[in-house]
Amino acid sequence: MKQMLERHIPPLAARHPALMTVASATAGLLRSMAIKLYRPRHRPREQALWERYPSLPAVRCQLYREKSAGSNPTIVIGGFVPDATEAVEFQRPTLRRHGSIYYLNFPRNGFSQELFEGQLADLIDDLALNGERPALMAVSFGAGLLVEFLRRAPESIHEKIRGLVLVSPVLCTADLIRAAGERSGGVRMLESNLRKIMGADPANEYDLNRQLERARRCFQALFEAGAENRPLTTRHLTIRSRIFEVLEQTSNLGGYERVLALKRFAVPCGQRSIYSGPSLLLVAEDEESVLVPSSPTLCLVRDHERLRVMLPDVRLRKVSSPDAADPVAHASLIFHHHAFNPLLEDWLERLHRHPLWAVV
Numbered sequence: 111m112k113q114m115l116e117r118h119i120p121p122l123a124a125r126h127p128a129l130m131t132v133a134s135a136t137a138g139l140l141r142s143m144a145i146k147l148y149r150p151r152h153r154p155r156e157q158a159l160w161e162r163y164p165s166l167p168a169v170r171c172q173l174y175r176e177k178s179a180g181s182n183p184t185i186v187i188g189g190f191v192p193d194a195t196e197a198v199e200f201q202r203p204t205l206r207r208h209g210s211i212y213y214l215n216f217p218r219n220g221f222s223q224e225l226f227e228g229q230l231a232d233l234i235d236d237l238a239l240n241g242e243r244p245a246l247m248a249v250s251f252g253a254g255l256l257v258e259f260l261r262r263a264p265e266s267i268h269e270k271i272r273g274l275v276l277v278s279p280v281l282c283t284a285d286l287i288r289a290a291g292e293r294s295g296g297v298r299m300l301e302s303n304l305r306k307i308m309g310a311d312p313a314n315e316y317d318l319n320r321q322l323e324r325a326r327r328c329f330q331a332l333f334e335a336g337a338e339n340r341p342l343t344t345r346h347l348t349i350r351s352r353i354f355e356v357l358e359q360t361s362n363l364g365g366y367e368r369v370l371a372l373k374r375f376a377v378p379c380g381q382r383s384i385y386s387g388p389s390l391l392l393v394a395e396d397e398e399s400v401l402v403p404s405s406p407t408l409c410l411v412r413d414h415e416r417l418r419v420m421l422p423d424v425r426l427r428k429v430s431s432p433d434a435a436d437p438v439a440h441a442s443l444i445f446h447h448h449a450f451n452p453l454l455e456d457w458l459e460r461l462h463r464h465p466l467w468a469v470v
Contacts, residue, residue: 145195148175148212150236155228169220169367171229173212176202180209182272182462183242185233187214189250189280189441190368191329192353197249199349200447204455205247208462212237212244218360221367223374227259234270243272245461250441251368253279254375260384261376273461274389274421275454278397278441282375283308285405299328300400307369322362329357336445349444377406380416389421390457392450395430400440427453 150173159166174195184205188194194213198205205211212233214226237244248256253276260268280286287301303325310318333353337346393411401408410417417424429438429449438446 145174145176145213148173150232152236153232155232156225159225159228166222166225169217169222170225171217172215173229173233174215176206176211178206178210180207181242182209183212183237183244184209185212185214185244185246187248187252187256189252191356192349193356196349196352198247198443199345200444201451201454204451204458208458216368217364219364221364221371223255223258223371226255227262230259231263231267234267238270243270245273245275246271247275249277249443250280251372253277254281254372257281257384258375268385271387273387274385275392276389277392277443278394279407281407282377283373284377285401285407288402289404303328304369307366308373318366319362322365325365326357330354336439336442340445346444378410378420380410380413380420382419383422384420386422388461389424391421391424391426392429392453393426394438394440394442395428396437396439425457429453
């Protein structure tokens, strides 16, 4: 059945775009019925920040929950795009088998690392009140946010986390921007955009807006490149629609403040532990299609001793494709889910079926 759908849906989409638009909208509606807004009962950190910074409510993350009967929840943090609710579309059944899924979608009109960390800590505490210890799953830029959070989080928060999943982590600016004089690797269009945004004068609204509009087109082009020559199902088309919607709805200020958050990430040195519990690090075989060769994160991944200082109980897995002509690219959870999902499922089974393994 799966092969039949993959064979027939692309030609159908080409012949009947209106029909596929309806199908995509239906798929999106079904997803929205399953994924609902969620508000923790106790939010002391978030509320304290609101009192100190009255403008912060406009840049708070939107928190969603997808309920499940399982008792082992997962908190998902996406990358720049798509939202967390779309980033793991093809991993949702796997995660839902173990427990409810909680998604942190970034705000559209700004970003605050401090508020993000307060919301995440409040959610972890909220789940602890129900006797639940979540696994935290973060993708690309989201993994950098999570690592920064763990560096500063108290031990009382660490103890309430069952485990970590880091997918194609981007842990610092130098992962995406080459050192002076380096010519190979990375995505030149993405790197060029980041350089110009980071170097832009915030007071020069025209220049900043121009650079951020270029960045929007860059992310659209990256998705379209990943989709090229692939059979796209209605789920793929729904995600594509949501990605483009997020890009259109995110204000220039929102994009700029996310880039500033990336700029503030500390370079991973591997000299001290950030989390001592079980962790899974999924690295794509073709990370260098996005990350530059001198990437500090790639250097850390290749140095197992330093990696185990930072994550003492880490399982490092290279995600590879059986098709040599279609290597797994950076954070390609949507197009290479068949390569990511078995590794994720195996690790979650171990994590949740052997409680002693998850003791921090």
